[in-house]
Amino acid sequence: MAFNMLNIIFSFSVFSILGWFLEVSYRSLRERRFLNPGLLKGPYLILYGTGSLVLMGCISLFNFYDAGFAAKVLVYFTTTTGLELISGFIGYGLFNIRLWDYSDQPFQYKGHICLKFSVYWVLLAFGFEYLILPSYQSIFDPISPAFKMLFSEGLILIMAIDFAGKSLKNFISPNTPKEKIITETEFMNAARPLLENPALKALSQLNHHRGKTRLEHVKEVAYLSFLWGRRLSLDCNAIVRAGLLHDLFYYDWLHGGPRLHGFKHPNIALKNARKVTCLSKKEEDIIKKHMWPLTIIPPVYMESLIVSLIDTFCSTRDYISFRKYERSGKSIALLDNLESGEKKDEKQYR
Incomplete structure (x- = not known):
């Protein structure tokens, strides 16, 4: 040869x-x-x-x-x-x-x-x-x-x-056990108030991507975006909060809901999020622009761009994966293990 x-x-x-x-x-x-x-x-x-x-x-x-x-x-x-x-x-x-x-x-x-x-x-x-x-x-x-x-x-x-x-x-993952504990603690400190809110818990009853619930999806997006934000020294609190709220709507978009769902649901999620908590301008921009470039107007903040890219990545991975989503996925399993507190009654928000 x-x-x-x-x-x-x-x-x-x-x-x-x-x-x-x-x-x-x-x-x-x-x-x-x-x-x-x-x-x-x-x-x-x-x-x-x-x-x-x-x-x-x-x-x-x-x-x-x-x-x-x-x-x-x-x-x-x-x-x-x-x-x-x-x-x-x-x-x-x-x-x-x-x-x-x-x-x-x-x-x-x-x-x-x-x-x-x-x-x-x-x-x-x-x-x-x-x-x-x-x-x-x-x-x-x-x-x-x-x-x-x-x-x-x-x-x-x-x-x-x-x-x-x-x-x-x-690059984004913690390199040592000590750093991992610190990272997980920081994430849960920012996420826990919303994760304990019935409005967000209600998303666990809604299917989102190939067997993954909407709550599992927003937690994954929030956590991965948080890891990137932490490495890039961004506003991680805004990333976590807006990441958890970016898909806060209560209809089954796979079988119903408004036409042109991809264009409309960011504003619906933003409207619902305002009912749940006070939002900063940055958090509102993250939620409203998470479907960019479908939203046409580009993100104002780097945090908005990060969440948009991670949301696209997670959604794409869910659909091109050869296997259906498993609840034992690392990101979601980690978040499930980190969550604490007693369960509260949930109700559907419409």
Whole structure:
């Protein structure tokens, strides 16, 4: 297989997927349950894709210099262990996630590498050189460049979106247990007065998106918007309050309600919200503009833009998800656990 950019990217894509299957098989059999071993959500492991390219480069050098067995062992040991160490540092340092933990193994370093698995990687590298790579070349060499390009570009795009989503989630999420407690406490201090109000509790009886109630939707929007607002040093109190009130209407928009619901319900929600609590100009703008650009007039405040974007994200995710919404979703489960206080009687507001 010629070493050109197309074949390099294609090989990276293929071995990222094959590596994912290898890791899933090993970890799932060991734990006797399915485990996704990667940092990202998709069926690919960047470590294996990168490792395959490094090994292919090493093999080319071995063939050119006619390297002996001892030299190969040393190079394979160094490169594979180095890649594992770098990947471990990236996962833990940037995303606060341990992709693996060798702390209980002898001859380990900070849980990222250990002698036992370094030996395994050397054996796998030899298997790659003499078994996997020849088979890969015989199977994939005849494939047309057009297919390779289409496959590679599609997978790289998916990986990039997946990585961007993971990075953004890591950006807004609390990084330590202490910060998590502080964040949750701040949110509930702002949200509790409204969450205990019967006008908002009544939303739990209304279906909103694919089995998700309207109350669950507004809580999710409020919480995710709050996380963004906190990172960006915005008015989090206004974000939480307006986020909870942005869909405060009591008709089933899926089967009834006013025509042009998307255009009209922000004003209906604002009218109902004014009956529940006193609103600041910023909170009113957030509620009224949460459907922008359908509302035409753009948001005045950054807080309004954040809630609008998060609302769009949550709604889109609800409908493109392969699975219907589950009540055990992380955001809603977290909020349900945080809420306290006795239940009050609810009534329908119209």
